Amino acid sequence: MGQRGFATRQLHECPRGAAPTARATPIYLTAGFEFDEYGQAAAHFGQGEGYAYTRIGNPTIEAAEHTLASLEDGSQALLLASGQAATSVALLALLEAGQHIVSSTHIYEGTRALLNDNLTRLGIETTYVDAIEDTDAWEAAIRPETRALFAESISNATNRLIDIAAVADVAHRHGIPLVIDNTFATPYLLRPIEHGADVVVHSASKFLAGHGSVLGGAIVDSGTFDAERSGALFPHLVAPGRNGTPSLAERTGGDARIAYARESVAPRFGPTPSPLNAFLIGQGIETLSIRVERQSENALAVAQWLAGRPEIASVDYVGLPGHRDHRLAAAYLPDGYGSVFTFTVHGGAEAAQRLVEGLEVFTHMTHLGDVRSLILHPASTSHVGLGSDERLALGVEPGTLRVSIGIEDVEDLIGDLAAALAVAVDVDIAVIA
Template identity: 65%
Template sequence: MTTSSRRDGFTTRQVHGSLAAQSARSRTTPIYLTAGFPFDGFDDAAAHFGQGDGFGYTRVGNPTIDVVERRIALLEGGAQALLVASGQAAVTVALLGLVASGDHIVTSTHIYEGTRGLFLDNFARLGIEVDFVDDIDDPAAWEALIRPTTRALFAESLANARNDLLDVRAIADIGDAHGIPLVVDNTLATPYLLRPIEHGAAVVVHSASKFLSGQGSVLGGVIVDDGRFDAVAAGAKYPHLVEPTRTGGASVFERHGGLARIAHLRETVAPRLGPTPSPLNAFLIGQGLETLSLRVREQSRNAALVAAWLGARPEVATVDYVGLPSHPHHRHVERYLPDGAGSVFTFTLRGGTDEARRFIEAVEVFTHMTHVGDVRSLVLHPATTSHVQRTPEERVAHGVQDGTLRLSIGIEDAADLIADLDRALAASHPVVVPGAGQTVLA
């Protein structure tokens, strides 16, 4: 080890002194919490900016983030993944890599309210048009809305709040027939239960803040691409992927082939819009991935028990859980969700907002908050929170009544969850004893 003969001043020493660490291997993914990376030489910097070799700046790439991206792509059965700062960023970046002003998207009315607002408000201002399918289980309805300018089909594998289950293969086939990718938000199903790419979807997005991380501590989002972009079948619809760059350079497809879609997101869309995830958040998402199957398996088992128990209670009008035979999309479960029907669903109390308020204020094990996919069980009243921007008629059409509550089931003991729900039902629906002149909580 060579020792420099320099005699630096105090301030220089406090910035540069003993900066080099001894080489070591970490059992877990190291956290590269740095804005940028020093280049080893002049040519290394040129190679990074010219061909994308190595790492230069965390907004463009980071070793911690890279490890998590590779793992998620592997779990989803995709070719590559791109981690961004939130699930909403994942939806935005994925779609802005496909559509431009004057283009068109076909989607479902059942999507997350934040995504619906993105389409109706933000995308509308950019000149991007959107049509909504009311019955996601009607492939003909999807195809009927496709125009010459349609550039993406977008849906959720499991919808919030009515727990509708997408027939991925049927809608993906329609997209393929028109050279249009199906983009699926797979947040609620998770890659453990359902991998849409295996059923024909081209792109999958997640809010990694939910099940992938699992602990409810960080935000993140991810985009996974199947790596099968076909320039012959779809190049005319996506000229930005097949034409030379504005400086006359090789097109994205010429440089990346079937990975052109996600390469464009990684090189052009995400770094310029700037939804960069923190390497620390990426590390925590990566830690969560290591227990994903264990958590989701237990959550799905608990949810099935809770949903069946709620379905037998007289205080409950309906339970919208696709794992129950009563759900209209239950016939798709064997094909798409053989390992469990997920753990986020709604049920509707007999009564309305007053009963829902008393129920929520009585729970002790469940946490009242706007989130899903946590190891802890959560409850929310959609009509006054997640779906408040919809009209009363729209809420009813999508299974959200005044007495509807959304549950995200955690990994607690199922008996404790059921006991907590039992207490809340007793508080929300007191039984009046005739002639006794008093109310007894059931």
Template identity: 50%
Template sequence: MHAGDYADQNRGARVPPITLSAGYVFDSFDDGVARFAGESQEPIYSRQGNPTNAVAEQRIASLEGGTAAVVVSSGQAAITAALLALAESGEHIVSTASIYGGTRILFGRSFRRFGVSVDYVWNIDDDAEWEQAIRPETKAIYTETIPNPRNDVVDIARIAEVARRHGIPLVVDNTVATPYLLRPFEHGADIVVHSSTKFLSGHGAGVSGAIVDGGRFDWAATSRRYPLLTDPPRPGAGSYLDRFGPTAYAQYVREAVVNDIGPSLSPFNGFLLHQGIETLSLRMDRHVENSLAIARWLTEQPEVVGVDYAGLPENPLHELAQRHYGGRTGSVFAFTVAGGIEGARAFSDGLSVFSRMTGIGDTRSMVLHPLTTTHASFPAELNARLGITPGMLRLSVGIESLDDLLADLRRGLDRVARLA
């Protein structure tokens, strides 16, 4: 609630104001030189940074336990900027297989056009599979703490061991867990990304993303070269690592990726983000409380074939969920109804409290059918391997009254029952 706060210099405003300015006046000729040389942290242009957005950046860095954060225009922009700061054309990234469908599309479409290839590991406990996937040109390992949509929680510490063994930074999407449930840096991650549109904001009113630097990866000592960070960007200038030390990666992301490509965050959306962060813990408690109760309830309904929620004792990942999350595995999970796609259609169309829409992490509850939306462009065999079936539905459970949510789900399941 307090990280990043600054008192308004003119009026003493308690809430940091929205700074609607594209650029900023230099105090002098030499001040302009210093800002462009990275010797001053005062802003240059809002494509690089903005005082309103800086509040959100400091709050997110504080929450995650990182050295610095950079906010951008969306979660996809955050993933793109984070990884393009590490991998150039002709280089390679390894990802765990169970990740958000939109990220798979990003990797398979845009990253392929950029010349950055991505391979997937299905069994994170299989050293042989990691060894086969990782190449000399591999520059990052990517995963999610709580994958969307199946809630198949990931052992971050296990993947961090693989990353350290190969001298590769581990990039973790912590959107669904948030730092309230798990802080990836404490489990060995090096970089954290967020679609802060989701739980960090909480209200669904503005799109944003964030990249957080853990500040601990030794860019100079690793056997893999990261010349973008360790080599001087121009004659006579020190490298980012020499000049910025534990915030070198974040500074490179800001100056050489976000500034160049331009996915800057509107200060209005930055304001919405840092206001939303203030209630994160309160909202997450209610999200998880509702989700666990709903997951348990769904297992008892005759129209439900299965529930993918790692917090349930019968889930194969329950031990990991208990060890890393205390059984609190967020509020985004999937379940499967009888009747295949027709059952999913009947259920979805019977709801009135749950909104039929894409997106997660809102205070309002939402439902989506992955097979015909987020995963519609994937081959049938890939969806089958990912467990995306015709009767599966994804829930993002909000903070409404539990009784209202259960009554709404029951109305949907009643429509499924009538198909039998």
């Protein structure tokens, strides 16, 4: 055959197949995969063998999942397009209409909106526990139709910790899983599964990716689903498959929860991450320990400095001895207290605005877990949808600011805050007020 036409060559004149062994994870930025032999197509659709379509499986995505499962001491991980997708898929894999979640009050506002607005419309209700240190309060909120307990390892805004082992015991007495959002702690500082949690979710957009360039999310499962003990509560995990094929629990054992999320929730609702984002998340994870160690050291130094300043009314950092959960931190955060915390300036919202406008090293934005230091005014942004009483109950006052401390030289961070505070807060007026 002579030379093919221009349009054909622009599509097909590109070598395919075996590549040299790249040391960095190759980016399989492809919607689908060629079936090398005719029978592979049927083997994929029949038995799930090999790769066919990126929404079902992709080697770059699986590489990041593999690392994350190992770092969280889990059995398997599932990477998704965002942290919101991870929480949604994790909960939709456990709950159906008519069922119920018990959640900590101290959670990310996006998660609260998911529970209150979206899951409610699907017939799934949530009861909140405010006194999260009180295991009796968790116990009392559980109903016969409860199918998950939910909390954050370090909570967004006020840095509350939860006694994961104690709350996991409550959940397990009822045969239901404890789901922990571990975004703030990262597996470097805290591995919830080691303390008894069953499912971990992450916004990978934050510390895991680490550089503020991509969105991603992940679910990690402990792999301890017990079909005998909990099968009656989760019939979708133990029911026979189509045409009498084995159930998920028979096929995957303790991994039935995450297998259901991978096979029946994520590909149907469709929040598949881009393989390029999966690569960037995987690359971010390679330096996670170094970044989080430095961020935690910097955050502690900044929090201690702020706590000694006359312009500051309070600092909510679990690393400080005065924080109400500092005692728990000794057990749960031996390697550092994380990078995100809030502090409140004297002088209310106006002083907070002047401070943010006076900063040069900190970036004013709604994000966290970045290598750069970031600052945000929650009362007028992330928590604006709440009433002022609700905000106050969550520790968000008019003068409260949330910082996510980066890996800069800490002297520059403190210098930046000192210069901006000097302009923002009139100490004489503030102290009288």
